[in-house]
Amino acid sequence: MLVVMEAGARPEEIEAVVRHIERIGLRAHTIPGAQRTAIGITGNRGAVDPAVIENFSGVKEVIPVSHSYKLVSREAKPDDSIINVGGVDVGGNGIIVVGGPCAVESYDQTRTIAERIKRGGGQLFRGGAYKPRTSPYSFQGLEEKGLEILARVREEFDLPIVTEAIDHESLALVDQYADCIQIGARNMQNFSLLKAAGRARKPVLLKRGMSATLDELLLSAEYIMSEGNYNVMLCERGVRTFSDHTRNTVDLSIVPAVKRISHLPILVDPSHGTGKRNKVVPMSRASIAVGADGVLVEVHHKPEEALSDGPQALLPDTFDQLVREVDAIARVLGRALQPALAAS
């Protein structure tokens, strides 16, 4: 259930509604918007009588919500959410490019690539310290040492860090070292991890599962938000189909579909989505053309030596071209690449 407050509702009116909801054993989620504040009500125990809440001062309307996502929906918050990731805005009128290696392999490798991402015009840096790998015998990441490398590189280049957490333990560390917690496709329905991400302080980048529907993706975001972390960004990274010319099938039409029913930003990851270097630039252009808020791509200066996913990593020069092209496409839609943070 959603409580929509009047445009001019005073803080103490909002507070009174929240207190009432909590008193009857439910959770209240205050969602401030440009025009008005909404309050989402969640919780299993008991029902709410809309008539009681409609009587509170400053309440405009009480909306019963039929589908199971509430906080992610545009009914709860009509205007686009803009998420601040270490000083960079994601969503809104700007678009962003997140670049970096699949895995953090060493300080030198990470620094070399970060320098090229910054110079090429990327806003955020990505790199895996914890790698979910299909085989137990594949390289699993440098773990905390990888996070330390990322944090050091961030200081040097003023590039906020996005990196994946794979369980409660790594989540706590990622929350501490990085600027954005990535939940990978394989963990999109690891509900215990989603709840923990909902109690973290940093924004969350939630990747679509390999066979997740739009509803399931939104409900996984709802898990995070229902615990109190409203800074959620979605990411399309391809779904699994019979089609075998790319590793996954990138489902770009989910971008306008998300924009219609949710206020959350959505990025696209064409590197994992296609698994093929030569598809990354065209699919990045297409992602921005369809309305995504940015792209997430893998870059490696020596892809043939990469410890994981080399064949899909771009060379730094191709990254530069990608940034120029997505900016040009964004301008056709009245948007533009966000400026990167000034080096400190």
Next chain:
Amino acid sequence: MLVVMEAGARPEEIEAVVRHIERIGLRAHTIPGAQRTAIGITGNRGAVDPAVIENFSGVKEVIPVSHSYKLVSREAKPDDSIINVGGVDVGGNGIIVVGGPCAVESYDQTRTIAERIKRGGGQLFRGGAYKPRTSPYSFQGLEEKGLEILARVREEFDLPIVTEAIDHESLALVDQYADCIQIGARNMQNFSLLKAAGRARKPVLLKRGMSATLDELLLSAEYIMSEGNYNVMLCERGVRTFSDHTRNTVDLSIVPAVKRISHLPILVDPSHGTGKRNKVVPMSRASIAVGADGVLVEVHHKPEEALSDGPQALLPDTFDQLVREVDAIARVLGRALQPALAAS
């Protein structure tokens, strides 16, 4: 097997190779290119001795082809094919927009929409006279009467016509009335129909089947070309997956994949691909951004009254916006919308 002729090979040298191939019971397909001519050899009976053919005057190289498509491949013809559809070039540096109703319903409806397609900047007109419908009790099209309407409208607006053939009988009529024969997704592996299309005079627009791989799509194009009709255009129209927020899942990465291994043009049909009006403009922009040679969209002036597929048809005003946006996107890639034919 492919015979690649020297850049300066003379017509009589080419002719000599062709005669030899035919003498040993095989078919020769002469494929002229900008730089050089190639000759594809097809046929089941017997093997060819490469050494014999390499001895012919003017022959540069004989390439055994390992995958089963030959004539569609860039090995056979390195430069992009440009297909002339009633005076409009498809492929090459220009992009095109094909618009029109799902089904031809009446002269008035068709004329009204064609007038808007022409005015809005579309190069080709589409409309079904033969409709493959899932249920035997749904409207199946006006058949030959529909073709007459299309032909009449073409004369009025100088809009070449693309329309679907569903069997040998309708193919003969479409070949006679229209400018381009469409083979629909459900018939992509109707090999008997493909062969008949290979013997027709008009270019063929071949749509990808709902669960066709890239290889299967190319092999279906090969069926048409192996019968002698080299004017084939491909069309991505969405594949069937678990993803349920659109009717099909548009697999845009097939566009750069086709461009890499084939010289044939490829269009995208976001109307059937998504089945939702509000996804057609964003997916059209993405199609051009990814490198497609054009888009095919459904337009209806009264979509709520359309006899088939109303919910996915654009209103004419939205069509105008679509043409402007895809042209702007094309210009980022150094391409541009083809000029429409001048009204006669």
Next chain:
Amino acid sequence: MLVVMEAGARPEEIEAVVRHIERIGLRAHTIPGAQRTAIGITGNRGAVDPAVIENFSGVKEVIPVSHSYKLVSREAKPDDSIINVGGVDVGGNGIIVVGGPCAVESYDQTRTIAERIKRGGGQLFRGGAYKPRTSPYSFQGLEEKGLEILARVREEFDLPIVTEAIDHESLALVDQYADCIQIGARNMQNFSLLKAAGRARKPVLLKRGMSATLDELLLSAEYIMSEGNYNVMLCERGVRTFSDHTRNTVDLSIVPAVKRISHLPILVDPSHGTGKRNKVVPMSRASIAVGADGVLVEVHHKPEEALSDGPQALLPDTFDQLVREVDAIARVLGRALQPALAAS
């Protein structure tokens, strides 16, 4: 719309209803059942007034049908259809095994295999004279010569013949030479061919398309029945999914799903469904255990020399084992293998 006649309705009462339906420009399909006769009404033009028909003598009830299939549904005919294929009953309490090579290659090959099918306990013989092949350069079948071989072998062994038609021309010949017309997966939505099959005299075996839903399969059967041929059998042969350990994914749960809503028999083809010889026997057992009316398997005495699909063909000895095992499974369900026709 369905008209259900009283249990004791007289032929002239049924005839009167049929005449009325035809007089108002629609088609009447008389569907005799064990208990009562139903009359399906199909056609595009105009609506029927149920009240008028309810007034006819002998009419028990008029049922508006909401989903688009009518004649295939159990509402139209509550008891299972039993289809007579050249003297062998398909459906009902017996189960059948259809065996034979993927393609008819020669009289000797066909005769050798047929002899083993008969001896092993198979009821029907299958073998392709027209082969829909993905590549234009693959063996396409012996065509009419293949049909002649099949007919000759039928006479020798009293094994009725099931073979595929791929277009109008081959359909006419298959209807003449064989006992059952197979429509393959790739043609499941070749509606022009389905209509032609609906006008043929022989029963039709309709295979599920590679990405067809249950509804689409039933509607394709409805196409055939709506033209007047009520002798339709369905066949599950695997659908296309991401799962790569078999060629297709056999969807056995469609068998009880079909049985619930349709009166038509359904077979399973585990040879094409899995594409792997060692999966054919276990999946045949499972097919009968789930309730199918029979299985269709490929058998070849020299699979390594087969001109098509060798890797999935069973050796004759394994065929014998398969027949024994499916019979034993059928007996658990109170069914049993049909006796084969006595050799003449």
Next chain:
Amino acid sequence: MLVVMEAGARPEEIEAVVRHIERIGLRAHTIPGAQRTAIGITGNRGAVDPAVIENFSGVKEVIPVSHSYKLVSREAKPDDSIINVGGVDVGGNGIIVVGGPCAVESYDQTRTIAERIKRGGGQLFRGGAYKPRTSPYSFQGLEEKGLEILARVREEFDLPIVTEAIDHESLALVDQYADCIQIGARNMQNFSLLKAAGRARKPVLLKRGMSATLDELLLSAEYIMSEGNYNVMLCERGVRTFSDHTRNTVDLSIVPAVKRISHLPILVDPSHGTGKRNKVVPMSRASIAVGADGVLVEVHHKPEEALSDGPQALLPDTFDQLVREVDAIARVLGRALQPALAAS
């Protein structure tokens, strides 16, 4: 790499090889078999020189393993694994039926159903205390209280307990209270949880992910085994496809595929696989017919009141029928239902 010992190798010979492997920084997994012992070598650091190991006394052969799973493979252990779950053998010649409610709702509900499972002939009892639910607002299980109920019911009926763990915390509790730890489909690639399960004492039932390939399923089992827990059972529970007549598409051919390359037992869960009560009995019969080692089904005495997944739960009387039918099918294959544990 796999070291295969001679049939008569002595314990101290085996021990010597193990010590060598560990000395060079790798892990040795001793896999005793009926005929011979194999030693799997895993670990990331450095390579092993096969020649060195071949020189050890009692070593028959050293096999380099090309695919990434080792411990799960028949190369490592040629004979079928039989897993002891609280006294009940899973795998081998017997088959088993695991029954119980989707979720543990109360002691009374659990006891009532357990009594019927025992009486009906089930060997193991299932019931969720931790429920991974798509929506954060759905019932999430009774958690530890649910485990206490399960443990109490086990004592009463001598029915070993299978129940799901969803994170490290619940895993520790399930390992303590239950007889078998279930890892659900959504966590099949939660590698952190798999590793924890590999360090638990109880056997693990690993369900196939919704879009997992056979290789991925085996590699997830390998994660568990590579940590030292060799008691792993697999479970097919349907994959996600376009096919919409059941909730998932049960891919039964994975059963013979697993049996070919792995020694692990495999069960089938037709309740989640189809999501429809009326498909559970036929698909259970088919599962046993195809060669599965058992089935896992949901049973509820009042399915219309169940807090989760009511529509797929069987009534107890139907469960009795299921047990009788799968036993009869098993006997056709020379197998039979395992006897249940005698009540204490």
